Amino acid sequence: MQSSKKTNTAKLGIGGPVGSGKTRLIEVLVPVLKKRGIRCGIISNDVISKEDAERMKRTLATESKLMPEDLIIGIATGGCPHTAVREDPTINLAVIEEIQQKDPTLDLIIIESGGDNVMTTFSPALADYFIYIIDVSGGDKYPRKGGLGIQTCDLLVINKTDLAPHVGANLDDMERDAKKIRIDKPYQFLNCKTGEGIEKLADRIISDLLFDKELLKSTVDK
Amino acid sequence: MYMNTNHEYHLMQLSDSFFPSGMFSMSSGLELLINNKKITNWNDVLTFIIEQIEFQIYPCDCTVLSFALTGVKNNDLNTVVNIDKKYYSMKFAKEIRNSSTRSGKQVLNSIIHMMENHDNSDFLYEFNKKIESKETPGTYPVILAVGAVCLGIPLESITRMLLYSFSSSIVSAAIRLGLIQHLDAQKILKLLAEPINKLILTNEEKNLEDIWQLTPLTEIYQMNHERNESRMFMT
Numbered sequence: 001m002q003s004s005k006k007t008n009t010a011k012l013g014i015g016g017p018v019g020s021g022k023t024r025l026i027e028v029l030v031p032v033l034k035k036r037g038i039r040c041g042i043i044s045n046d047v048i049s050k051e052d053a054e055r056m057k058r059t060l061a062t063e064s065k066l067m068p069e070d071l072i073i074g075i076a077t078g079g080c081p082h083t084a085v086r087e088d089p090t091i092n093l094a095v096i097e098e099i100q101q102k103d104p105t106l107d108l109i110i111i112e113s114g115g116d117n118v119m120t121t122f123s124p125a126l127a128d129y130f131i132y133i134i135d136v137s138g139g140d141k142y143p144r145k146g147g148l149g150i151q152t153c154d155l156l157v158i159n160k161t162d163l164a165p166h167v168g169a170n171l172d173d174m175e176r177d178a179k180k181i182r183i184d185k186p187y188q189f190l191n192c193k194t195g196e197g198i199e200k201l202a203d204r205i206i207s208d209l210l211f212d213k214e215l216l217k218s219t220v221d222k
Numbered sequence: 223m224y225m226n227t228n229h230e231y232h233l234m235q236l237s238d239s240f241f242p243s244g245m246f247s248m249s250s251g252l253e254l255l256i257n258n259k260k261i262t263n264w265n266d267v268l269t270f271i272i273e274q275i276e277f278q279i280y281p282c283d284c285t286v287l288s289f290a291l292t293g294v295k296n297n298d299l300n301t302v303v304n305i306d307k308k309y310y311s312m313k314f315a316k317e318i319r320n321s322s323t324r325s326g327k328q329v330l331n332s333i334i335h336m337m338e339n340h341d342n343s344d345f346l347y348e349f350n351k352k353i354e355s356k357e358t359p360g361t362y363p364v365i366l367a368v369g370a371v372c373l374g375i376p377l378e379s380i381t382r383m384l385l386y387s388f389s390s391s392i393v394s395a396a397i398r399l400g401l402i403q404h405l406d407a408q409k410i411l412k413l414l415a416e417p418i419n420k421l422i423l424t425n426e427e428k429n430l431e432d433i434w435q436l437t438p439l440t441e442i443y444q445m446n447h448e449r450n451e452s453r454m455f456m457t
Contacts, residue, residue: 031411078247078455079398090328091456092246097327 009041009106010209011096013085013127015113015149020135021159023052024113024192027059030110031116032202034066036215038107041099043073044090045084045113050074056216071099077113078221082120085113089126096126107210120149127210133190135160136169143177143187156187162194163204232373236366237383239394242332243362244325245387249395249455250274250318251444256399258443264406267396271389271410272417274437281389282312282435283363284381285428290367291377299348302367303358305430310359312435315444317457318382319359326365327353333369343372378422385418386411395455 014022023044030040038149042060044053061069074097077084084091096109111127113120116158122130134142137160143150150156156178163170171189178187186204190197206215235241252270261270286309293302295383313319330350337343349368353360363384370380393407402410444457 048452051451075457076247076453078249078395080246083246087240088242088244088246090242090249090331091324093331094244094324094328 009096009100010108011128012108012110012205012209013113013122013130014133015085015122015130015153016133017135017138018047018114018155020133021192022114022133023055025131025133025157025159025190026110026112028059028192028198029197029202029205030066031064032198033108033205036202036206038206038210038215039103039105040067041103041106041109042067042073043095043109043111044072044074045077045081045092045111046074047077047079047081047114050076052114058201061173067133068103070102073099079086081082081113085120085122085126087123089123092126101131108205120146120219121152129154129205131155131157133157133159136164136171136174137167139167139168140164140171140174143174143181146181148170151181154185154208156182156185156199157201158187159190159192161189161191161196229373229375229379233375233379233383236369236373236375236380237387237390239390241329243329244321245391246394247456248391249399250388250392250457251315251447252392252395252442253399253453253455254443254447254450255440256396256401260443261401264396264402264410267393267402267406268410268413270440271392271414274392274423274440275388275414275418278435278437278440279385282309282433283388284384285433287362287363287367287370287384288377288428289382289430289433290364291370291380294345294368294371297345299345299352302349302364303352306358306361306364308430308433309361309363312433314441315446315448315457318444321457322362323359326360326362327360330360330365331368333365333372337372340372346372348424381422382418385414385421389414389418397425398454 006028009212016022026042033040046052053072057069057072060066061072075091092111099109132149158174161171164206172220179203188197188200190201203216247298261267286305290302290305293305303362310319313322334350336347337346352358366384389411393410396402397407398403447453
């Protein structure tokens, strides 16, 4: 994007149930954003271990060299991932400060948090934009059940659409329920395995969080 | 610094687990001690807390808190910075040091936010500048001293709070690690009241050189815990 010193890096929160594809989403999103000149740092809040952070260090830093390894930081949350991103986000805020000190020119810091099925939300002090991700294998009832995460997030992402026929999930029902429960708020289907929908997701982040219309796909591809 | 008619209110505010300090992510080595079957029941948890308090938290953290509080009251920035550096240098495990400074800075941010528009809060801002310019690390007990003076909390109360918060964070970790249940946790905290009170009331004269700690086995476990692939807690 630009290399001038920034004081306020945009912060994107990604929350969702364990196994919904949060880490995979980051792995496919970061290269798309990088192509458009957007440089990211990543914080991964894990319920147990730093496995997700270690995996992203390997895939995004060591193997693809898309970003320096020290801009991917894992946080052990003492079994309280919700607390770490909502009631007491101080560890995450401290790590954000550390990342910003390492590279004040970053465009975006992605904060990933695993946790429960539907109640995850991010403190507004921590995330400027909040994506809640679910997947079809959890059952097509998910959007209908609602909950804070599903209802209040800035963007609801429904992942693993390719698995729908195998797990008996009806995508039309999921779309109908998502529309109903989120009223005017956006949702979108995604398949992180094939990358289907990822460019559209990047566009949303760029327009709704980074407010940079010049980096939208239609403009970049010209 | 801040005219306050009831310091107990702010004492409860600071000691509440709801107060944003990041303490919920720390077990101070307890996780690995439990995993390695060195601590196996509620009585072991009680003994662990008493030993940590007697050989580390009271002689080191509480003494640092005491000297820092006097320094803040005297508006002596250099002394407080020196105490802060001394405390930081005494913590051998990297994640214990990191957790202390991360918590310290974030607690300071909260206190600055709380004390906005109050007179005589210059020390807060001056100390914050020292942390941001990396002239001082900003450790938790030193920041707690700064907060105590701002909120009118006396030394004895804030010392008791530090010891209670430490004890509470350990029993909370023991519950989350599945070793004890909620009733045992309250029993442990009740049993800790007397030894903690006894320590506080000893009120012995101290010099800066008297700061000490001796918990080598726990520190070895804390350092090993840092390298553990699978863990719930930062420390």
